[in-house]
Amino acid sequence: MKIAVPCTESDLDGSVAPKLGTAKYVLLIDSNDMSFEVLDGPPKDVGSGAGVSIISLAANNDAQALLVGYAAPHIVNAMKGKSLKIVTGVKGKVRDAVQAYLIKNSVGSDGRVEQSSILGWRELWISAFRKGLRQFYQLLPKLAGVIMLLGLFRGFISEKDLFALFSGSAVQDSILGATVGSVLVGNPVNSYVIGDSLLNAGVNLSGIIALMMAWVTVGVIQLPAESAALGIRFAVVRNLCGFVMAVVMSLLVTSWGGLF
Structure with missing residues (x-):
């Protein structure tokens, strides 16, 4: 599968972009051998449309997942059920982020990503607790x-x-x-x-x-x-x-x- 990662450098040792619009490059990574293709991020004059441009770039290159620090909730919700899955809350080096994503997920014979049981109860409880606090607030x-x-x-x-x-x-x-x-x-x-x-x-x-x-x-x-x-x-x-x-x-x- 292909994984798109907006980042600050043109290699796997660069950092994952904190936001879609701040990415200087977009790496298209093949999960089979970690080979990658470097694409230029959107120009600075795009403004608020930079995030959408990166999503379109990843989708047009057949990426199945996009890892980034933050993306607007309405954008993430709009992509649910689509061929491209947006994963937020990702930070650190691109190499580590991709490997962590691959560990937490498995790829079925049909190429679809399925959540693995390795995700663990701890992360599920933390996520549920945060959502509950947010809703209560x-x-x-x-x-x-x-x-x-x-x-x-x-x-x-x-x-x-x-x-x-x-x-x-x-x-x-x-x-x-x-x-x-x-x-x-x-x-x-x-x-x-x-x-x-x-x-x-x-x-x-x-x-x-x-x-x-x-x-x-x-x-x-x-x-x-x-x-x-x-x-x-x-x-x-x-x-x-x-x-x-x-x-x-x-x-x-x-x-x-x-x-x-």
């Missing part, structure tokens, strides 16, 4: 808004108001309990305290069970944050399933309890 403002909104709901709706909502009908109380629990989402400890208070006040057990289940599985208020993290379709379907299951399970538990 992006969601932090929305999560803060969710917490403050929950505080307002709990401040305005007292336990007496909750007691007055339940009629004594198992089906009605289950639906109502699931609805209230969906809005007043919180941690399990709070649901236990409210559930105990409702039970002592004589509220139907089905409503309490539905409320406690929906409290920890459904989140209407946090739906925007969940949609941003996991997608609107997943968030809506998950919450609807949680609501239905809260109602169904509360009715099943109270029905079985009555049999015994």
Whole structure:
């Protein structure tokens, strides 16, 4: 396979370019014997189009991988599924970078690059941890808004108001309990305290069970944050399933309890 490496020197001892647009040369390296062809990088007057020029140069010369320090995410995403794979986060000498890439990847009989198990769990965990931190940082403002909104709901709706909502009908109380629990989402400890208070006040057990289940599985208020993290379709379907299951399970538990 051919590997394209934008670099600062015209040999394998040169450094991998930190960005596509800063490459003075592009080496086309044959992974079988490490032989290479030197191509000139784009002229300086190309400006912001230098990165695209290098990608086109590598693709036109049948390169299957391009190793570089950094490439804009939208460019990397645009090349996914194409014959040329852009690998970022690469640094050091060209020779070492290519050898490291070949160690981490294997070439199948059809010429396609397949990820090798030698990649190791350590790198996978580090990558997942970084992505998780990045996503949490992006969601932090929305999560803060969710917490403050929950505080307002709990401040305005007292336990007496909750007691007055339940009629004594198992089906009605289950639906109502699931609805209230969906809005007043919180941690399990709070649901236990409210559930105990409702039970002592004589509220139907089905409503309490539905409320406690929906409290920890459904989140209407946090739906925007969940949609941003996991997608609107997943968030809506998950919450609807949680609501239905809260109602169904509360009715099943109270029905079985009555049999015994």
